Amino acid sequence: MATTSRSREPAVLAARRDALQVDARAGRIRRVLAIRFSRLGDVIFTTPALSLLHERLPGVCIDYLAGGPAGALVRHHPAVNEVLRFEPGWHRPNWVLRRPWLVREIARRGYDLALVFESDQPTRDWLERVCARAGVRHVMSRSSLVQPAGLPPAVHSCEKHLRLLTPLGLVPDARPYEVFPGPEDIARADALLRAHAAEAVRPLVGIQAGAHYTRFPDRLLRSVGLRHKTYKAWPAAHWGELARRLVAERGARLVLTGTAGERALAEEIAARAGAPPELAPLVVAGATSVGTLAALVARTDVFVSIDTGTMHLAAALGVPTVALFGPTDSAHHGPYGQRGTARVVRSGIACSPCKKPARKACTLNRCLAELEPKQVLAAVEELL
Structure with a gap:
């Protein structure tokens, strides 16, 4: 019709x-x-x-x-x-x-x-x-x-x-979202961890720091008044401080995910972590298929992410997830149905969350800039 x-x-x-x-x-x-x-x-x-x-x-x-x-x-x-x-x-x-x-x-x-x-x-x-x-x-x-x-x-x-x-005639009920990696993707993820001597290190902490419109070129985004999702971004210095403390205080091995366009950010966070050689962060941004990414995320002990698809991927896999929210509303787009295994962390400022017109106009990103690494670390500690 x-x-x-x-x-x-x-x-x-x-x-x-x-x-x-x-x-x-x-x-x-x-x-x-x-x-x-x-x-x-x-x-x-x-x-x-x-x-x-x-x-x-x-x-x-x-x-x-x-x-x-x-x-x-x-x-x-x-x-x-x-x-x-x-x-x-x-x-x-x-x-x-x-x-x-x-x-x-x-x-x-x-x-x-x-x-x-x-x-x-x-x-x-x-x-x-x-x-x-x-x-x-x-x-x-x-x-x-x-x-x-x-x-x-x-x-x-x-x-x-x-x-x-x-x-x-089907009445909706409360059920979680779920993702099931395939056997070939699980094999690739395990091989990747073995190649970097990361399969036995615990805790293994995943980090997703970027959220790009990867399907669209920059000139198209500019023509319709959009930008890559920098309004969801947590400052790189904050990520670096969180990474440094996870390595120093918990002996964590970090896995930094993302797209090819986010690899530079992932490498910057890895450098800021100051990890010894045996705990060198594994940067896989732009280096895996979607299926292998899912299998790799499933191997982490906790996953820390801004509001992006990889955050939902971790939660859907049942991985304990810490989700950093600023301008977007977790009631609409937060982890769904993951009782006890997900934490949404906000700075708590009055204007967060905000509507799309305000989101596009805002250049300060105070809602995320004022979210301190110690708040995120506390949420990670709860789930480890």
């Missing part, structure tokens, strides 16, 4: 929901396509919905359409049958050029239901049209969802995704 103003009218949405419920009760929902483009954390946020669907409707076959390497995070998920990868790039005309291929791929698999987990409305609308063109019988997204009666408004992104399953 094409996305139009009429298709968003309450009566039309209710009719679509009722038709889906009829097919679900009759057992006619057999093949489902879950769709989420974008980054690591965005894909991880969909995993509670995948688990609920797999558990409550065990006969349903679920495929996953991902927009990049983040699809590796659900390749070994028990609920997922196959991961399809669609990479049109950031240049919008590429989406038009590759649309026929995507329509054919979806059509030949004969899906009964598409769950479009996208938060960006233009992308969501485009995907709804693609699925309708491919003959998918039912397409559900936030745009087509009627707020279920008797349920409070969803707050966290995971909860918003879980709500897409309510037309199937």
Whole structure:
């Protein structure tokens, strides 16, 4: 069904929901396509919905359409049958050029239901049209969802995704997000640790200090008023002090993760740690695949990160996680469902968290600059 103003009218949405419920009760929902483009954390946020669907409707076959390497995070998920990868790039005309291929791929698999987990409305609308063109019988997204009666408004992104399953008669429950590394990635991660004599050193502490828009070039970000996510950054000097104290006081071996664009920052933190040769930090920023990164993070004893996808990766793997939050709201984007194994640390200043317009205009980043290393270290100590 094409996305139009009429298709968003309450009566039309209710009719679509009722038709889906009829097919679900009759057992006619057999093949489902879950769709989420974008980054690591965005894909991880969909995993509670995948688990609920797999558990409550065990006969349903679920495929996953991902927009990049983040699809590796659900390749070994028990609920997922196959991961399809669609990479049109950031240049919008590429989406038009590759649309026929995507329509054919979806059509030949004969899906009964598409769950479009996208938060960006233009992308969501485009995907709804693609699925309708491919003959998918039912397409559900936030745009087509009627707020279920008797349920409070969803707050966290995971909860918003879980709500897409309510037309199937599935009541959302509290369940964590989860990631399952594959055996080949586990083998690569273990080999990497052995090569650096790090597998036997404890504690092994992971650090993710950067959060970049890795999919988009700088000139595009500037054209739409964005910058690489420096508003989430904790000062390098603070990271260095935390690293130094972890090495000196706990004898920790550090594993510094990130993208290739964050490698310089990771190397700076490693240098500031002042570690002896036997505890030299392992810098893997830009040197691993997403799957190997997941397996490597799973080997750490505690993971310290700003608000980024790797933080969610650590929490989803069950690794004790310390999450540094400043301008963003942990109620919406914080560790989800990890009872007792995650700590959110803030400076506590009054303007944090803030809304996006203020976030873009702020150049001081006081909410993170005033978060002291001793506060973060105390949270790490609680979890070690």
